Amino acid sequence: MARFVFMMAALIVLLAGTQPTVADERPPNLVIILTDDMGYADLRAFGDSEIPTPHLDRLAGEGTRFTNAYTVAPICVPSRMGLLSGKFPARFGVFNNVYSLPSNELWVQQTTLADVLRKRGYRTANIGKWHLSGNSSADSGNELGGFVFKPPHERGFDEFVGITGGMHDFWKGTGLARFKDGRYERFESPDYLTDFFGTEACDFIQRNKSQPFFLYLAFNAPHAPLHGLDEDQAAIETSEISPNRRKYAAMVRAIDRNVGRVMQTLHNLGLAETTLTVFLNDNGGGGNNAASHTRNTAINRPYRGHKFDVWEGGIRIPFILHWPNHVPAGRSCDGIVSSMDVFPTFAKAAAAELPTDLDGVDLLPFATAKQAGDAHEALYWQQQVWSRPNERKPGPNYPQPAYNLAIRSGRWKAVKQDQPFDGTNHGRAWELYNLSRDPSELNDIASEFPEKAQQLSDAFFAWQKRMPKPMHDSKSSDAKK
C-alpha cells in the first residue's frame, strides 16, 4: 500500500511536471494582432507619433511592453513563417519573399502554432493576410486563387477570411477569399478592409465564446497602397503632415479602431481576463526609403533602415503582451525577445503539446518578472538583399545575388552586408554597434573592438552552419539530405 501511494504520488508529480495545472481548466483564448509594415515610432507606446491610437495606448497600458522586441525577418513571408512556426525561417531556407519549391517543401513540413492549438481543442482562425502558400499573387489562376499549395485549413486553421497574397486594395468592393467548413469562396469586401477584418474578428469571437479559440488577426494595414478613409484622414488633427502621411495615419487609426472593437467584444463577453493577446508588427515600417512598392511613410525613428534591412529599422518591432491578472499592467520589459517566442508562449499558456525543436522561448516568465534579462543569448538574421544599391527595381522577382547578415547579443549588434551566395567572405566587413549607446547604428566600432566583432562573426557562422544549406532554385535540394 505504501508502495502504491508512493507510486501514485510520483505519478502525480510526474504529471504535474509535464502537464501544467491549467490542463483541466479552460485554457485562455489566444489572440495575435499583427500589423503590416507599420513604423516602430508610429505607436505612442513606442514613439512620439502624431497619430491618435487610444485603443493601442490602452492595450499597452494594461499590458507589458517589450522594448527590445524583434521580428525573425524584415519582410512579410519569412516573418510570418517564423511567427507561426516558432523558428528561425533559415531552418526552412526562406530568406525573402522570393522562395523556391524546395524551400516550400521544408516550410510545409513545419508544425504551426495553429496545428498545436487545434490539437489542444482550440477553434482557430486566420482573419486578414495569409501570404504563406507560395507566390504573392492573389489571382494566380488555379482554382484556389493565391493558394498554390497548403492553404490555411491545411496548416491548422479551421477558418480563414481575407487575402492570400502580400499587397491588396482596402476599398469596399475589392475581392477577398474565405475558407470555412472546407469550402473556398470568393466575395467582395462589404466594407473598408480593415473595418471588415475587425467585424470578422468580433464575429469569430462571438461565435466561439463558449470554447477556447485562437484568433490570428493579421491586418494588411498599413502596408501600401495608401488607402485611408476620408473620416480617418480628417481625424488626424495636425496640419503639419503630408498628404501621403495623412493617408498612412488614417490606416493606423483604422487599425486602432478595430483593435478597440475586438477588445470591447472580449470585455462584453466576459472574456477579457481569460484572453491572452499579443500585439506586434511583422517587420519594420516601409518608410520612404524602401523599395518603391512598399513605401508607406512609416517612421522607424530612432532606428536606421526599414523593411528589407537588417538594421534595427527593419527588424525592431512594437510588441505588447496583454493578459489581465496574469501579465503586469503598465510594465516595460527590456529583455531581448523575438516574434518566434509567441508560439511557445501561447502553447505553454494553453498547456498544449510543445514541439521540442522550437527556437522561440516562453515569454510569460519574463513578462511577470520571474525571469530577468534577455530571452535569447543571441538573435540572428539572414536576409536576401532585395536589390543592389543603385539598381533598385520594382517587384519581388528581381534576381538577388547576396545576403545581409546580422546578429544581436546583449547590447552588441554586428551587421555584414552584401555577403555573396557562394559563402565566400567577399561581402563588406562586419560592422559592430553598441545599441545601448548607439541605437541608431551610426557609429561602427568594429575597428575598436575587433575581438567582439570576431566573436559575433564566429557566433553567426556557427549558427548558420546549424541551419540547412540555403536553396535558391528548385534544382538545389541539399537541405533535404
Next chain:
Amino acid sequence: MARFVFMMAALIVLLAGTQPTVADERPPNLVIILTDDMGYADLRAFGDSEIPTPHLDRLAGEGTRFTNAYTVAPICVPSRMGLLSGKFPARFGVFNNVYSLPSNELWVQQTTLADVLRKRGYRTANIGKWHLSGNSSADSGNELGGFVFKPPHERGFDEFVGITGGMHDFWKGTGLARFKDGRYERFESPDYLTDFFGTEACDFIQRNKSQPFFLYLAFNAPHAPLHGLDEDQAAIETSEISPNRRKYAAMVRAIDRNVGRVMQTLHNLGLAETTLTVFLNDNGGGGNNAASHTRNTAINRPYRGHKFDVWEGGIRIPFILHWPNHVPAGRSCDGIVSSMDVFPTFAKAAAAELPTDLDGVDLLPFATAKQAGDAHEALYWQQQVWSRPNERKPGPNYPQPAYNLAIRSGRWKAVKQDQPFDGTNHGRAWELYNLSRDPSELNDIASEFPEKAQQLSDAFFAWQKRMPKPMHDSKSSDAKK
C-alpha cells in the same frame, strides 16, 4: 551757425553709423580655438561623453552655445578656408582637400580674417595646424617644407608655429615649423604636441598682453594618428572603453587641459573680459566609418555620417562664443549659424574694416538675443565625393568623379548624392529631411513633400550658379573668366 551745427551733427551720426563707438577704445583680443575631426558628442556641452572636459564645460557655461552650428565644409582644407575667408569655399572652387592650381589662385586672392585684423593693428598668430598652402605633405621637398605657396605670414599672420599639412605625429621630438619675423625654421617639438601648442599660445598672449591680438589656435588633435599620453589615458575613468577610444579620449583631454591653460593665462593677465573667444571644430568627427586614415573613434551622435559627408555628422559642429559681460553666460542659441560667421563677428567686434563680399554674418546680435531666428536663410554644401561606395581607397589622391550636395533652410535639409561633375542631373534623387523631427536623417520624406524638395533643389542650384564654375585640373580656368 545752425547749418554748421546741423552738418556736424549729421557727420557725427554718419561716423557713428559707419564706425562703431569701440573704434577708439582698445578693441577686444580675439581668439579662435579650433579642433580637428572631433566628434560632435565628445563634448559634454553637446553630448553625453564619457570624456572629462572640465575647462571646455566651463567655457560653454560662461559663454553661449550654438546648437545649430555648421562648418562650411566637411573636410579640413575648405573648412579652414571658409573660416578664414568668411565665405563659402565654393567661391574659390575648393570642394575637397584635393585642389588644383586655378583653385589656389582664387583662394590666394581672398582677404583673410588675419589680413583685416592685422590692418586694424592686431598682432596675429596661427599656432598649430595651417594646411592652407597647397598639398598636405609637410615635407614636399621645397625650401619652405609644406608651404607650396603663400605661407601664413603672407596671409595676414605675423607669426606661425606648428604643422603645415593635415596629419601629424603628436609625440615629443616630431618635426615642426616656425615662421617668425619673416624667418622660417624647423625644429623638434619639445613636448607632446597639444601641450606644446598650449604653451606657445600662452606665450603669445603673454608677449602681446599690452596690445590687441588675434590668436588662431588650431589644434590638430584629435585628428588621427591616435597618440595619447599615458597619464591622459589613465585619467579616463571608465573601463567600458576600447584601447583606441581611450587614446582618442586622452587627446581630447589634452585639448581641454590646454584650453584651460589659455583661459587661465587670460585671467591672470586681466584680459578675461576683454577677450572674445570662439571655440569650434573644423568638421564632423572622423569616427570609425570614415576613410581609414582619418578614423579616430569620434562620436557624432545623434547625427548620421562623419567627416567627408554632407550628412549632419559631417557638418554639424560644437560652437561656443565666450566674451564675459558681452555674450550671455549659460545661454543656448538654436539659430542656424556657420563657421564663416566668425570672420564678420570678429571684424565687427574689432571695429575693423569689413569686406562687403562675405557670406558670413555677425553673430553678436544673435548671441545677445537682440536678433532671433536663424543667421542664414539657407546654408549650402558642395563636397567632392571622397571615394565611391565600395571603392574606398586610402590617401587623398584617388580620382573623384562626383559631388555630394546639401542645403539646409529652417528645419528642412535636402541632400543629393553622387552628382556627376558634368552638371547633369544623373546623381541620386534629392532626399529631404525634417531635422526638427528627424535629426539623424533616417527618414527621407522627399516623396511626401515633393514641392519642398523641389524648392530646396531650386535654391541649391540657384546658389551654385552664383558660385564660380568648379575647376578640377590646371587646364580648366573658367572661373577666371
